[in-house]
Amino acid sequence: MHRHGRKQPDPRRRFRRLLALLAVFTVVAAACGSSGDSSEVGADDNGAATGATGGDGQAPAGPSADLPAVAEGAAQPGGTYGGTLRIAHWFPPLSLDPHTGSSGADHQVLYSLYDRLVHFQYETLEFTPGLATSWEFPDPQTLVLNLREGVVFHDGTPFNAEAVAFNVDRVQNHPNTKVPADLESVESVEVIDDLTVQLNLSKPDSGLVGVLSDRAGMMVSPTAAAAAPDQQLDATPVGTGPFKMVEYAAGERLLLEKNQDYWQEGLPYADGIEWIFTGDEQAGLNGLRAGDIDIALTVRDGSQIQALSSDPSVNVITSPSLNTDGCYINDERPPWDDVRVRKAFSMAIDRKTLADVLTFGQAEEAYLPVPPQHWSSSPDMIGVNGYDLEQAKALLAESGHEGMTFTMMSYQNPLQIRKAELLQEAVAQAGFNMELEVLELAASVPAMFTDFQYDMFCAPWTGRPDPHQTVANMLGSTGYYSLREGDRAGVDALIAAAVSTDDLDQRAAAYADLWDVAIGQEALWIPLWHNSSVTVTSDKVGGYQLNLLGKGQPQFAWIEE
Amino acid sequence: MLRLLGARLAAVIPTLLFATFTIFGLQHIGPADPATLVLGENATEERIAEVREQLGLNDPLLVQYGKWVGRVATGDLGDSIIRREEVSSIIGRALPTTAQLVLAGVTISVVVGIPLGILAATRANRPTDVAVTSGSAVGVSVPNFWLALVLITAVAINWRLVPARGFATLGDGLGEAFRHTILPAFVVSTSGIAIVTRQVRGAMIEALNAPSVRTHRAKGLSWRTIVWKHALRNSAVTIVTVVGLLVNTTLGATVVVESVFAIPGMGTRVIGAASARDFPVIQGVVLTYVLIVLAINLIIDIAYRIIDPRIS
Numbered sequence: 024m025h026r027h028g029r030k031q032p033d034p035r036r037r038f039r040r041l042l043a044l045l046a047v048f049t050v051v052a053a054a055c056g057s058s059g060d061s062s063e064v065g066a067d068d069n070g071a072a073t074g075a076t077g078g079d080g081q082a083p084a085g086p087s088a089d090l091p092a093v094a095e096g097a098a099q100p101g102g103t104y105g106g107t108l109r110i111a112h113w114f115p116p117l118s119l120d121p122h123t124g125s126s127g128a129d130h131q132v133l134y135s136l137y138d139r140l141v142h143f144q145y146e147t148l149e150f151t152p153g154l155a156t157s158w159e160f161p162d163p164q165t166l167v168l169n170l171r172e173g174v175v176f177h178d179g180t181p182f183n184a185e186a187v188a189f190n191v192d193r194v195q196n197h198p199n200t201k202v203p204a205d206l207e208s209v210e211s212v213e214v215i216d217d218l219t220v221q222l223n224l225s226k227p228d229s230g231l232v233g234v235l236s237d238r239a240g241m242m243v244s245p246t247a248a249a250a251a252p253d254q255q256l257d258a259t260p261v262g263t264g265p266f267k268m269v270e271y272a273a274g275e276r277l278l279l280e281k282n283q284d285y286w287q288e289g290l291p292y293a294d295g296i297e298w299i300f301t302g303d304e305q306a307g308l309n310g311l312r313a314g315d316i317d318i319a320l321t322v323r324d325g326s327q328i329q330a331l332s333s334d335p336s337v338n339v340i341t342s343p344s345l346n347t348d349g350c351y352i353n354d355e356r357p358p359w360d361d362v363r364v365r366k367a368f369s370m371a372i373d374r375k376t377l378a379d380v381l382t383f384g385q386a387e388e389a390y391l392p393v394p395p396q397h398w399s400s401s402p403d404m405i406g407v408n409g410y411d412l413e414q415a416k417a418l419l420a421e422s423g424h425e426g427m428t429f430t431m432m433s434y435q436n437p438l439q440i441r442k443a444e445l446l447q448e449a450v451a452q453a454g455f456n457m458e459l460e461v462l463e464l465a466a467s468v469p470a471m472f473t474d475f476q477y478d479m480f481c482a483p484w485t486g487r488p489d490p491h492q493t494v495a496n497m498l499g500s501t502g503y504y505s506l507r508e509g510d511r512a513g514v515d516a517l518i519a520a521a522v523s524t525d526d527l528d529q530r531a532a533a534y535a536d537l538w539d540v541a542i543g544q545e546a547l548w549i550p551l552w553h554n555s556s557v558t559v560t561s562d563k564v565g566g567y568q569l570n571l572l573g574k575g576q577p578q579f580a581w582i583e584e
Numbered sequence: 585m586l587r588l589l590g591a592r593l594a595a596v597i598p599t600l601l602f603a604t605f606t607i608f609g610l611q612h613i614g615p616a617d618p619a620t621l622v623l624g625e626n627a628t629e630e631r632i633a634e635v636r637e638q639l640g641l642n643d644p645l646l647v648q649y650g651k652w653v654g655r656v657a658t659g660d661l662g663d664s665i666i667r668r669e670e671v672s673s674i675i676g677r678a679l680p681t682t683a684q685l686v687l688a689g690v691t692i693s694v695v696v697g698i699p700l701g702i703l704a705a706t707r708a709n710r711p712t713d714v715a716v717t718s719g720s721a722v723g724v725s726v727p728n729f730w731l732a733l734v735l736i737t738a739v740a741i742n743w744r745l746v747p748a749r750g751f752a753t754l755g756d757g758l759g760e761a762f763r764h765t766i767l768p769a770f771v772v773s774t775s776g777i778a779i780v781t782r783q784v785r786g787a788m789i790e791a792l793n794a795p796s797v798r799t800h801r802a803k804g805l806s807w808r809t810i811v812w813k814h815a816l817r818n819s820a821v822t823i824v825t826v827v828g829l830l831v832n833t834t835l836g837a838t839v840v841v842e843s844v845f846a847i848p849g850m851g852t853r854v855i856g857a858a859s860a861r862d863f864p865v866i867q868g869v870v871l872t873y874v875l876i877v878l879a880i881n882l883i884i885d886i887a888y889r890i891i892d893p894r895i896s
Contacts, residue, residue, distance in 0.1 A: 111749075115856070117666050257668050272677060273669050274856070275848040299750065299846075302856055306749045306846030312741045313748035464859070469617075 102566050102581040107295040110318045110577055111307030115274040115300035120256035121241035122194050125201035127485050127574075130238075131320055135279060135296055135578040137262030138286075139240035140168060140187070141232055145570035147398055148345075148488055149527075150232050154182060154242055154263065160525045163227035168235075170218040174286045176244035177267040184220040188212045189245040191222070194238075199255060205239040205492070206231075229525035233489020265291040265578050275300055292566065292581035308559065311337060317564050318577055322557045323438075325383035336562050341385070343394050344556040344573030345486025348386070348442070350549040351471065351497075353478050353506045359429075363422040365546040369408040370415035371453035377445050378552035381438065385557065389550035391538055392484060392493055396571055398527060399490040401535040407543045415453035428456040432477040434467040439482065446481060472503055483554060488572060490534060491522050497548055498541045507547075514541045592885055596878050603874045604656070608649050610870075611863040617641075618665060618863060656871065662864040664857075671868035674853060679872065680753050682838055682849035684761070688769035689834040693776030694827060700777070701784025706811060708789055716781060723778030728837055732771045732844040739767060749846040768845045772837040776830045783826045787819035794818065820891050828884035832877050 116132045118124030142153035155168040174182040191212050195203050208228035213221040224231070234240065247261035248254055260268055263286070266279035277298040281291060299316065301307045304324060310316035312334070322328065332339045350368070358364045374388035387394070390404045419425050433443040440461060447457045460477070462470055471480040484504075487493050496502040499518050500510045510516075517540060521533035541547050556573040560580070567580040611618065619635040640648055655662065661671035704716040740748035746767050752760040791797070792815050800810045839851035846852070850869050857865035 118668070253668075255668070272848070273667055274674070274853070275677075301749060301846040302852050303843055303846055306844070309736050309741060309748040310750070310846075313736075313744060315747050315749070463861070 102292040103583045104292050104581070105294050106582040106584050107297055108293045108317050108564070108577065108580060108582055109297045109299060109315065110320060111299045111301050111310055111316045112320045113301050113304040113307055114321075115302060116277075118255070118257040119260040119268075119271070119277075121238045121243065122190075122197055123199045123201060123255045123257070124238075128321075130574045131577065132277065132298055133238075133241060133260075134264070134574075134576045135266045136260045136264045136268065137241040137243065138174075138264050139236050140242065141236040141240055143233075143236050143488060143570075143572070145568050145576075147396060148233075148571050149398060150236060150488075153236065153240070155235070158232060160229065163229070163523055163525075164224040166222040166224065166231055167215070168220050168222070170220065171286060172218055174263050175284060176242075176247070176263050177261045177282060178244050178247050180244045180246040180261075182242060182263055183217050184214040185217075186242060186245055187220045188214055189248075190242050193243070193248065197254065199253070202238050205234045205237065227519075227523040228491075229530065230489040230491025230495075230522040232525065233487070234492065236488045237492075266296055269295070274302075291579050296578070311559055311561060314561070317561050317582055318567060318580065319559045320575055320577065322559055325381075325385045328383065328385065328557060331559055338560045338562055338564070338567075340558045340560065340567060340569050341555050342557075342569035342573075343387070343396050343571060344554060344569075345394060345397070345493075345571060346483050346554040346556065346573045347389050347392050347394065347486065348481065348483045348551040348554060349389065349392060350479055350481040350551065351504060351506065352547070352549065353471075353475060354511075354547060355475075355506060355508055356478055358422065358424045358427060359478060361422050361424070362545055363418045364424055364427070365549070366408055367415045367418040367422070367453055368450060368455065369546055369549045370411045370418070371450040371455065372446065372549075372551065373410045373449060374552055375410075377442075377449065380445065381442055382552070382554065385555045386552040387555075389553045391542060391550055392497060392548060393486070393490055394553040394571070397490070399531055399534040401531075401538050403535065404538050404543060408546055408549075412452055419454050425454040426456055427454075428458060429478040430458045430460055431479040431481065432460050432462060432467060432471055433481070434462055434464045436464065443481065472506070475506065481549075481551065486573060491518070494518050494521070494534075494537060494541075498537075505547075511547065512540055512545050514545070514547070517541070588889070589886065592882055596882065599878060600874070604653060604871065605649065607867050607870050607874070608652055610866060612645065618861075661868040661871070664862055664865050666857075666860045666862045666865075671864050674865060675850065675868055675872055678848060678850045678853050678869075680755075681751055681847060682835070682842070682851065684753055684765060685751075685769055685772065685838050685842070685847065685849060686831060686834045688765045689772035689776060689837070690827065690830050692769055692773035693780050693830055693834070696773075697777045697780025698784050698823070700781040702788055702811060702816070704781065704785040705788030705792060708785075713785075717785070720778035720781045723774045723781075726774060728771055728774070729840050729844055731774060732768070732841055735767055735771065736845070751845070751847040751849070764847075768838075768841050768847060772834050772841050775837065776834055779830065779833070780823075780826055783822055784819060787822035788815055791815035791818040821888060824884060824887050824891060828880050828887075831880045835873065835876060 112128070112131060114126070114128035116124070116129040117126045118129065119132065119136065121133050121137055139153045140155040141158070142151050143149060144151055152171075154171050154174060156171050157169045159167050161167060168187065170182070170184060170187065176182060176186075180186070191206060191209060194200055194206050195209070208224045208226055208231060209222050210225040211223045213223065215221055222231070242263060243256055244261040247259065248256060251259055258271055258273060263282075265282055265285045265287070267282050268277065269280050270276075270278040277300075279296040279298070281294050285291065299307075299310070301310070304319075304322060307316055307319035308322065308327065308331070311319045322331075328339060328341075331337055352359050352365055352368075354360055354365065378386040378388060388409075390407050390409065391400055393400050395402070395405070416425075419427075431443060431446070433439050443459050443461075447459055450457055467480070467482075470476045484493065484497065487496075495518055497504045498514055499505055500507050500515055514537070517533065517537040521530055521537055524530060524533075542550065554573075556569055556575065558567065558569055558575050560567050563583045565581050565583065567575070567577060569575050617632075617636075618639055619632045619641060636642055640651060643651070659672060661675070663670055664674060700716050700720075704713040707713045736748050739745050746763045750764060752764040754761045788811075792811070794815075797810055797815065800814055805814075838849060839854065841847075842849045842851035843855055850872065854866060854869040856862075857869065
C-alpha cells in the first residue's frame with residue numbers, strides 16, 4: 024500500500040485528460056449515440072485507472088479492477104434490448120421525492136426516475152455532464168450552468184432554466200425539504216436564457232458541482248410538484264430519467280416503464296424495471312438463486328459472498344466505495360481533548376485484522392474518510408496514526424490517562440455490536456477501559472450528536488459525492504457530525520480553502536493539507552476501514568455498474584433472455 | 585342469543601381499553617422523539633417544537649390518549665411518520681395477504697391434524713400412535729424461521745417448485761396464489777398441526793371410552809360411524825376451541841415467517857415499523873391484531889353454544 028515514491032500517473036492530470044475526452048464524447052454521443060466511441064473512452068480511461076490503483080506494482084487486489092470505466096449513462100456496446108429487470112432492494116424507499124426524502128438507501132431507486140444536473144464518472148466520482156452540459160465559475164461566487172436542449176419531463180413539461188430555478192427554490196424552501204443545507208451557499212438564481220442559469224453564491228463553494236450530482240441536483244417536474252398532495256412527490260415521482268412510474272405499492276413494489284423520449288440515445292436497454300422491496304437482504308438473495316430476481320442490490324453480509332462467488336449462475340460484483348467506518352470522538356470532553364489520547368486510541372487498532380474478521384475480507388484499512396481511489400485522497404496519509412501498540416501505550420502514559428474509562432455507544436445491529444466488542448478488546452491492550460452501550464439505531468445518532476451523551480461512536484460514514492459535504496459535516500465546527508463547539512487547529516479555514524477554487528489540482532492539494540491537520544496531526548476522526556459495496560446479479564444481466572459512491576445504478580443494465 | 589351476544593360484547597370493552605392504552609403507551613417508552621424522527625437529523629429546534637405541537641406531543645398523556653382513541657374510533661389511524669401514507673391504507677393492503685396466509689395455515693392444520701388425531705386415538709398406545717405423538721412433539725418444537733429457510737433452500741431454490749419470496753393473493757389468480765402461499769402456509773401450520781393432532785387425540789380417546797360408545801356398538805353401529813359421527817361430534821367443542829386458538833397462534837407465527845419469505849403482510853410491516861420507530865404503523869397493526877383476536881374469541885364463545893346446547 025506504499026503508493027508514494029513510485030512512478031504513477033498523476034491523478035489530476037488524468038482527470039484533465041478525462042474531461043477532455045468526456046467533452047468530445049458528449050458531443051459525439053449527443054450527435055449519433057455511437058457505441059464505438061464510448062468503448063474507446065472506456066478503454067483509454069481503463070488503462071489509466073489500472074495504473075493508479077496498481078501503484079505498488081502488484082495487481083490491484085480484486086475490486087478496483089472490476090470497475091467499469093465508462094462515464095455514467097454512456098451506452099455500453101453490445102447490450103440487449105427489451106425485458107423487465109427484477110431488482111430486489113432490501114430497504115424500501117421512504118419517499119420517491121428527492122428533496123423531501125432523506126434516506127441514503129433511496130438513491131438507487133431515484134436514479135432510475137430522475138437525472139441530476141451533474142453526473143459522475145463511476146470509478147473516481149469525477150464530475151461529468153448530466154442535465155447540465157457544462158458549467159463554469161466565472162468568479163468563485165458565481166456558477167453558470169448550460170443546460171441540455173430538448174429534454175422533457177415524464178409529464179411533458181419542458182426541462183429548461185425555469186425548471187432549474189424552480190428546483191433550486193424547492194430544495195431551499197419547500198416546507199419539508201431535507202437537503203436545504205446542500206444549497207446553503209446559493210443566494211439567488213438568475214435565468215439568463217432558456218438554457219442558461221446562473222447561481223449567485225454567498226461564498227466561494229466549488230463543492231456545489233458535486234452537490235448537484237446528489238439529491239439537490241435531481242430535477243423534478245415543476246408541474247407535477249405543484250400539483251402533488253402537499254407538493255410532495257413521495258408516491259408520484261416525475262423526473263426526466265430513463266424510466267417512468269407505472270404502479271407503486273409503497274414498501275412493496277414499484278413498476279417502471281422505459282421513457283421512450285429519454286435524452287441519452289440508445290438508453291435504457293430494458294423495457295421496464297420491477298423494483299421489489301424485500302425488507303430483508305436474504306430474501307433478495309433467495310429470490311436470485313431461485314430465478315425470480317435478476318439483481319440483488321447492496322449485499323452487506325460478507326459471510327454470504329464466498330458461497331455466492333462459487334455459484335456459476337450468479338455474478339458477484341464488488342467495488343470499492345466511499346463507505347468508510349470510523350470513530351467520532353467527543354473531543355470537547357476530557358480527556359479526549361488531549362490529542363495524545365486520540366492518537367493512542369487510533370494506534371491501538373489493528374485495522375487490517377479487524378476488518379478481515381468482521382467483513383470476511385471485504386474491506387480495506389483506512390487512514391482517511393475517503394478511499395484511496397478518490398481524487399481527494401492523499402497517498403501521504405497511508406499508515407498515519409496506524410497500528411502501533413507500543414507507541415499507543417507510550418502516548419497514553421505520557422498523557423497521564425492510562426487505564427482511563429470511557430463509554431462508546433453503538434447501535435442495535437449484529438455487525439455493529441461485534442465491531443464494538445472487537446474494538447473494546449483491541450484498545451484494552453493499550454490501556455483503555457472501554458464500556459459499551461447499545462442504543463436503537465433511531466436513538467443513537469441524536470444521543471451522540473444532538474445530546475452529546477457519549478464519548479465515542481464508531482459507525483460507517485456512507486460518503487457524499489463531493490468531499491466538501493463529508494468534511495463540512497464531519498470536521499467543520501458547524502457540521503452536524505462534528506462534536507466541536509469551535510474551530511480546532513484552523514480546520515474550518517482549511518475546509519473553506521478546499522472549495523475556494525474549482526481547479527481540481529488545487530482542490531486536491533487543499534484536501535491534502537486538511538487531511539494532514541485534521542486527521543493526521545489532530546486525529547479528530549479515527550478512520551477504520553473502507554467498505555466495499557457488493558451487488559449480486561444473475562448471469563443473464565449485463566452492463567450493471569457499481570460505482571465508488573457505493574450506491575449502484577441499475578437503470579442502464581440489460582437482461583438477456 | 586342476542587342477550588348473550590350483548591353480554592359478550594360488553595365483556596370485550598375492558599380488554600379493548602386495556603389493550604389500546606398499552607398500544608398507545610408504546611411510543612412513550614422508547615427514547616426517540618417522534619418529532620425528530622419526522623424531521624431528520626439536521627432539523628432546527630424551532631422546527632422540532634413546531635412539529636411536536638402539530639403531533640400533539642405537548643398535551644398531557646391522557647389527553648393524547650383520549651384524542652387518539654377518538655380518532656381511531658372513527659377509523660382514522662393517522663399517517664405513517666416515515667412514509668407519509670395513511671396507516672389504514674397500509675393495513676388495507678397488508679391485511680388480505682396476512683389473512684390468506686393465516687386461513688391457509690389453519691386449513692392445513694385442521695385438514696392434516698384431525699385425521700392424524702383420530703388415527704392416533706383409534707390406535708392409542710400402539711406404534712402408530714407413538715409415531716404420531718412424537719411427530720407432533722417435533723412439530724411444536726421446530727423453530728419456524730429455521731424450517732422456512734430449509735424449505736426455501738430445498739423446495740424453492742434447489743428444486744424450483746415454488747417462488748422463494750413474495751406473495752400473490754387470490755386477486756392475482758388461483759394458481760399464482762397457490763404457488764406463493766403453500767410453502768409459508770405449511771411453515772406457519774406446523775405447530776398448529778401438532779396442537780390439533782394432540783387435542784383431537786385426547787378428546788377422541790375420551791369420547792371413545794364413554795359408555796355411550798359401548799351402547800352404540802351393542803346396537804350394531806359400525807366402528808366407522810361411531811368414530812366419525814358420534815365420537816367426533818362429542819369432540820367438537822374441543823376442536824372448535826383449538827381452531828379458534830389456532831387462528832391466534834398462526835397469526836403470531838406469520839410475523840416471523842412473512843419476513844423470511846418477504847411477504848408484504850402485516851408482520852413485515854410491523855417489523856419494519858418497529859425498527860424505524862414508526863409508531864402510528866406499529867399502533868395500527870397491533871390494534872388490528874388485537875381486534876382480530878378478540879373477534880375470534882367472541883366467535884368461539886358463540887359457536888360453543890350452537891354446537892353444544894349443554895353449555896350455557
